[in-house]
Amino acid sequence: MATEGNEVDFSSYIFKHLLVSRESLSSAAYLSIAKVFKQSECSHLLRFVKDISELTSPKSTPVLNRIIYSFAECGQIDKALLIFDQLESLTCKRDLITYNTVLDVLGRVGRLNEMLHEFAALKEASIIPDVVTYNTLLNSLRKVGRLDMCSSIWKEMKDSGVQPDLLTYTALIECFGRSGNVHQSLSLFHEMKLKQIRPSIHIYRSLISNLKKMGKVEVAMAISEEMNSSLSELAGPKDFKRNKR
Template identity: 95%
Template sequence: MALASLIAKHRRTGISVGCFNIRANAKGVARETRGASPANAGGAKSLGLVPSGRGDLRVNGRSGFALDSPARARSIYTVEALQKSLVSFGNESLNLMLMLGKFFRIGSNLLRNFVQLYTTQASPDDEEVMDHFLCTVLTDIENNPTSSWEACFIYVDKLCKSGNFSSALRLLKLLHDKGIFLGQNAYDSLLAMATEGNEMDFSSYIFKYLLVSRESLSSAAYLSIAKVFAKQSERSHLLRFVKEITELASPKSTPVLNRIIYSFAECGQIDKALLIFDQLESVKCKRDLITYNTILDVLGRVGRLNEMLHEFAAMKEASISPDVVTYNTLLNSLRKAGRLDICSSIWKEMKESGVQPDLLTYTALIECFGRSGNVHQSLTLFHEMKLKQIRPSIYIYRSLISNLKKMGKVEVAMAISEEMNSSLSELAGPKDFKRNKR
């Protein structure tokens, strides 16, 4: 509805809509006034707006509007006035607000308040009105020199919090078309809200946008996308997403999908992680060393050892050489499951392949041989690691002491205990265990 018609409607009803903080410089007033002609009935005069002589625009008194000084308008035209107008006139008041914003460039704070009111009280189904509103928001952002990504985020955030993700998505696309990037923390926050609201389309768009724009994808972003797809029972959605990611990230899609697989595993979605792994060949995404290391860890953590050893064999058949991470994953998974006999075979293969053991390797082997009663082999490995200048950890010492006592080697256990107590400040810590993780 045209602004003049809305003004007339407000006048007929007798409902005051308060005072608007409307300012315009003299040039702007002249430009709007010159735009009015008998032919088009446009411009400020056709709307009942006349220059006040002080650089402001005033509505003729009979219109029912009281356009006072900017200071008084700011104090009177409050959020409550907006709310009253919105409730009384629904989307027509939105059109009124947008038209006023177009002519008088409503300030950012006022427009933000209206965003909150609109998202909570107006119907989100009116796409035409909403698109108009989103364009007005974008114009306000562009015209305000103090605007930043934080200001843009406020608009999208309020739409998401109101549950209006479809409008939030349209606004995001408008911002991205204008080259406005909200910042990694903002996207992580939006993804978290989308995950909570089970908004698959919204989450997918943000993830794919970050991927295509070559912006960094945080661990939180990967985790959010895994969580939102974890709530989807339909496998086709996930498979379609994997295919889209492969095409968008090509030719470097493998690292992205590796992290997606790992994130699904972190969420406890083992079957979906394996589904993506199995899908890689059909989307022509080549598995690499990290792909196999990831899937071996996933299978090992849930005790699916036969499948783990099967993939280990497939890895070697694909001419991908295992590294220290591969062997450590196998040794730790087998050790936890009590498959000590296979641990010895893996250790032998590791030495023959020339892969150098590290702290994690020795930790697994010393405990493995100690638990099997072969404390002599455990002590041999313990001295070997110290010769290689690999600092033992308190876990290794405790494992040795416990297993030596079980085998009746009390004196040796006491000597190891004294050595541990005298070198506590020099022992390897948690950071040393994480060093070789990928």
């Protein structure tokens, strides 16, 4: 235990030194410090976070956002959320990126009630959700078949004037299609093309599969032909990359 404590102290010292001596640190540096804390006690982590907050004030929020994200990427979900909770007692404030990161973390592990609670907290803090916020909610709810909630989030997104992107339409088209509402899926598919958002092969395959399941074979064949004739123009993996946190 003493060895582990020494490693944490030494790594923390190096990280803090690099943080103040360089303009920015690489993602690898943040991941490394997160891995060091994997076996450490929560009290050590909370002290480290407090030190970082004071060391980087008044610009500590972006740094702590990256720390939260790195802990989540290392599979330390509870510690990432512990850091998020600790921000309440620090001088730095949670911002949109903080909330987007935590919404994604909670959504990925299926803690949807907590995710929706933090979404409500975001709005109570007078922080305006963006397309990343809504996409995170839609994707997480889609995975568990919550069409009712997806519809509600989609309506709120439109009412707020937030413009949907490829990720938005991908989640909605798949969600409505899987629930048997292929008419709504087709409507969204045409809407995205009118907005000149390029569909992906994933969207086409999802539409085709769900149309066939609902007995809409002719429509499925027409969509398939359209897909095959435009393969070189379809959106690729780079178009699905989310905004950097």
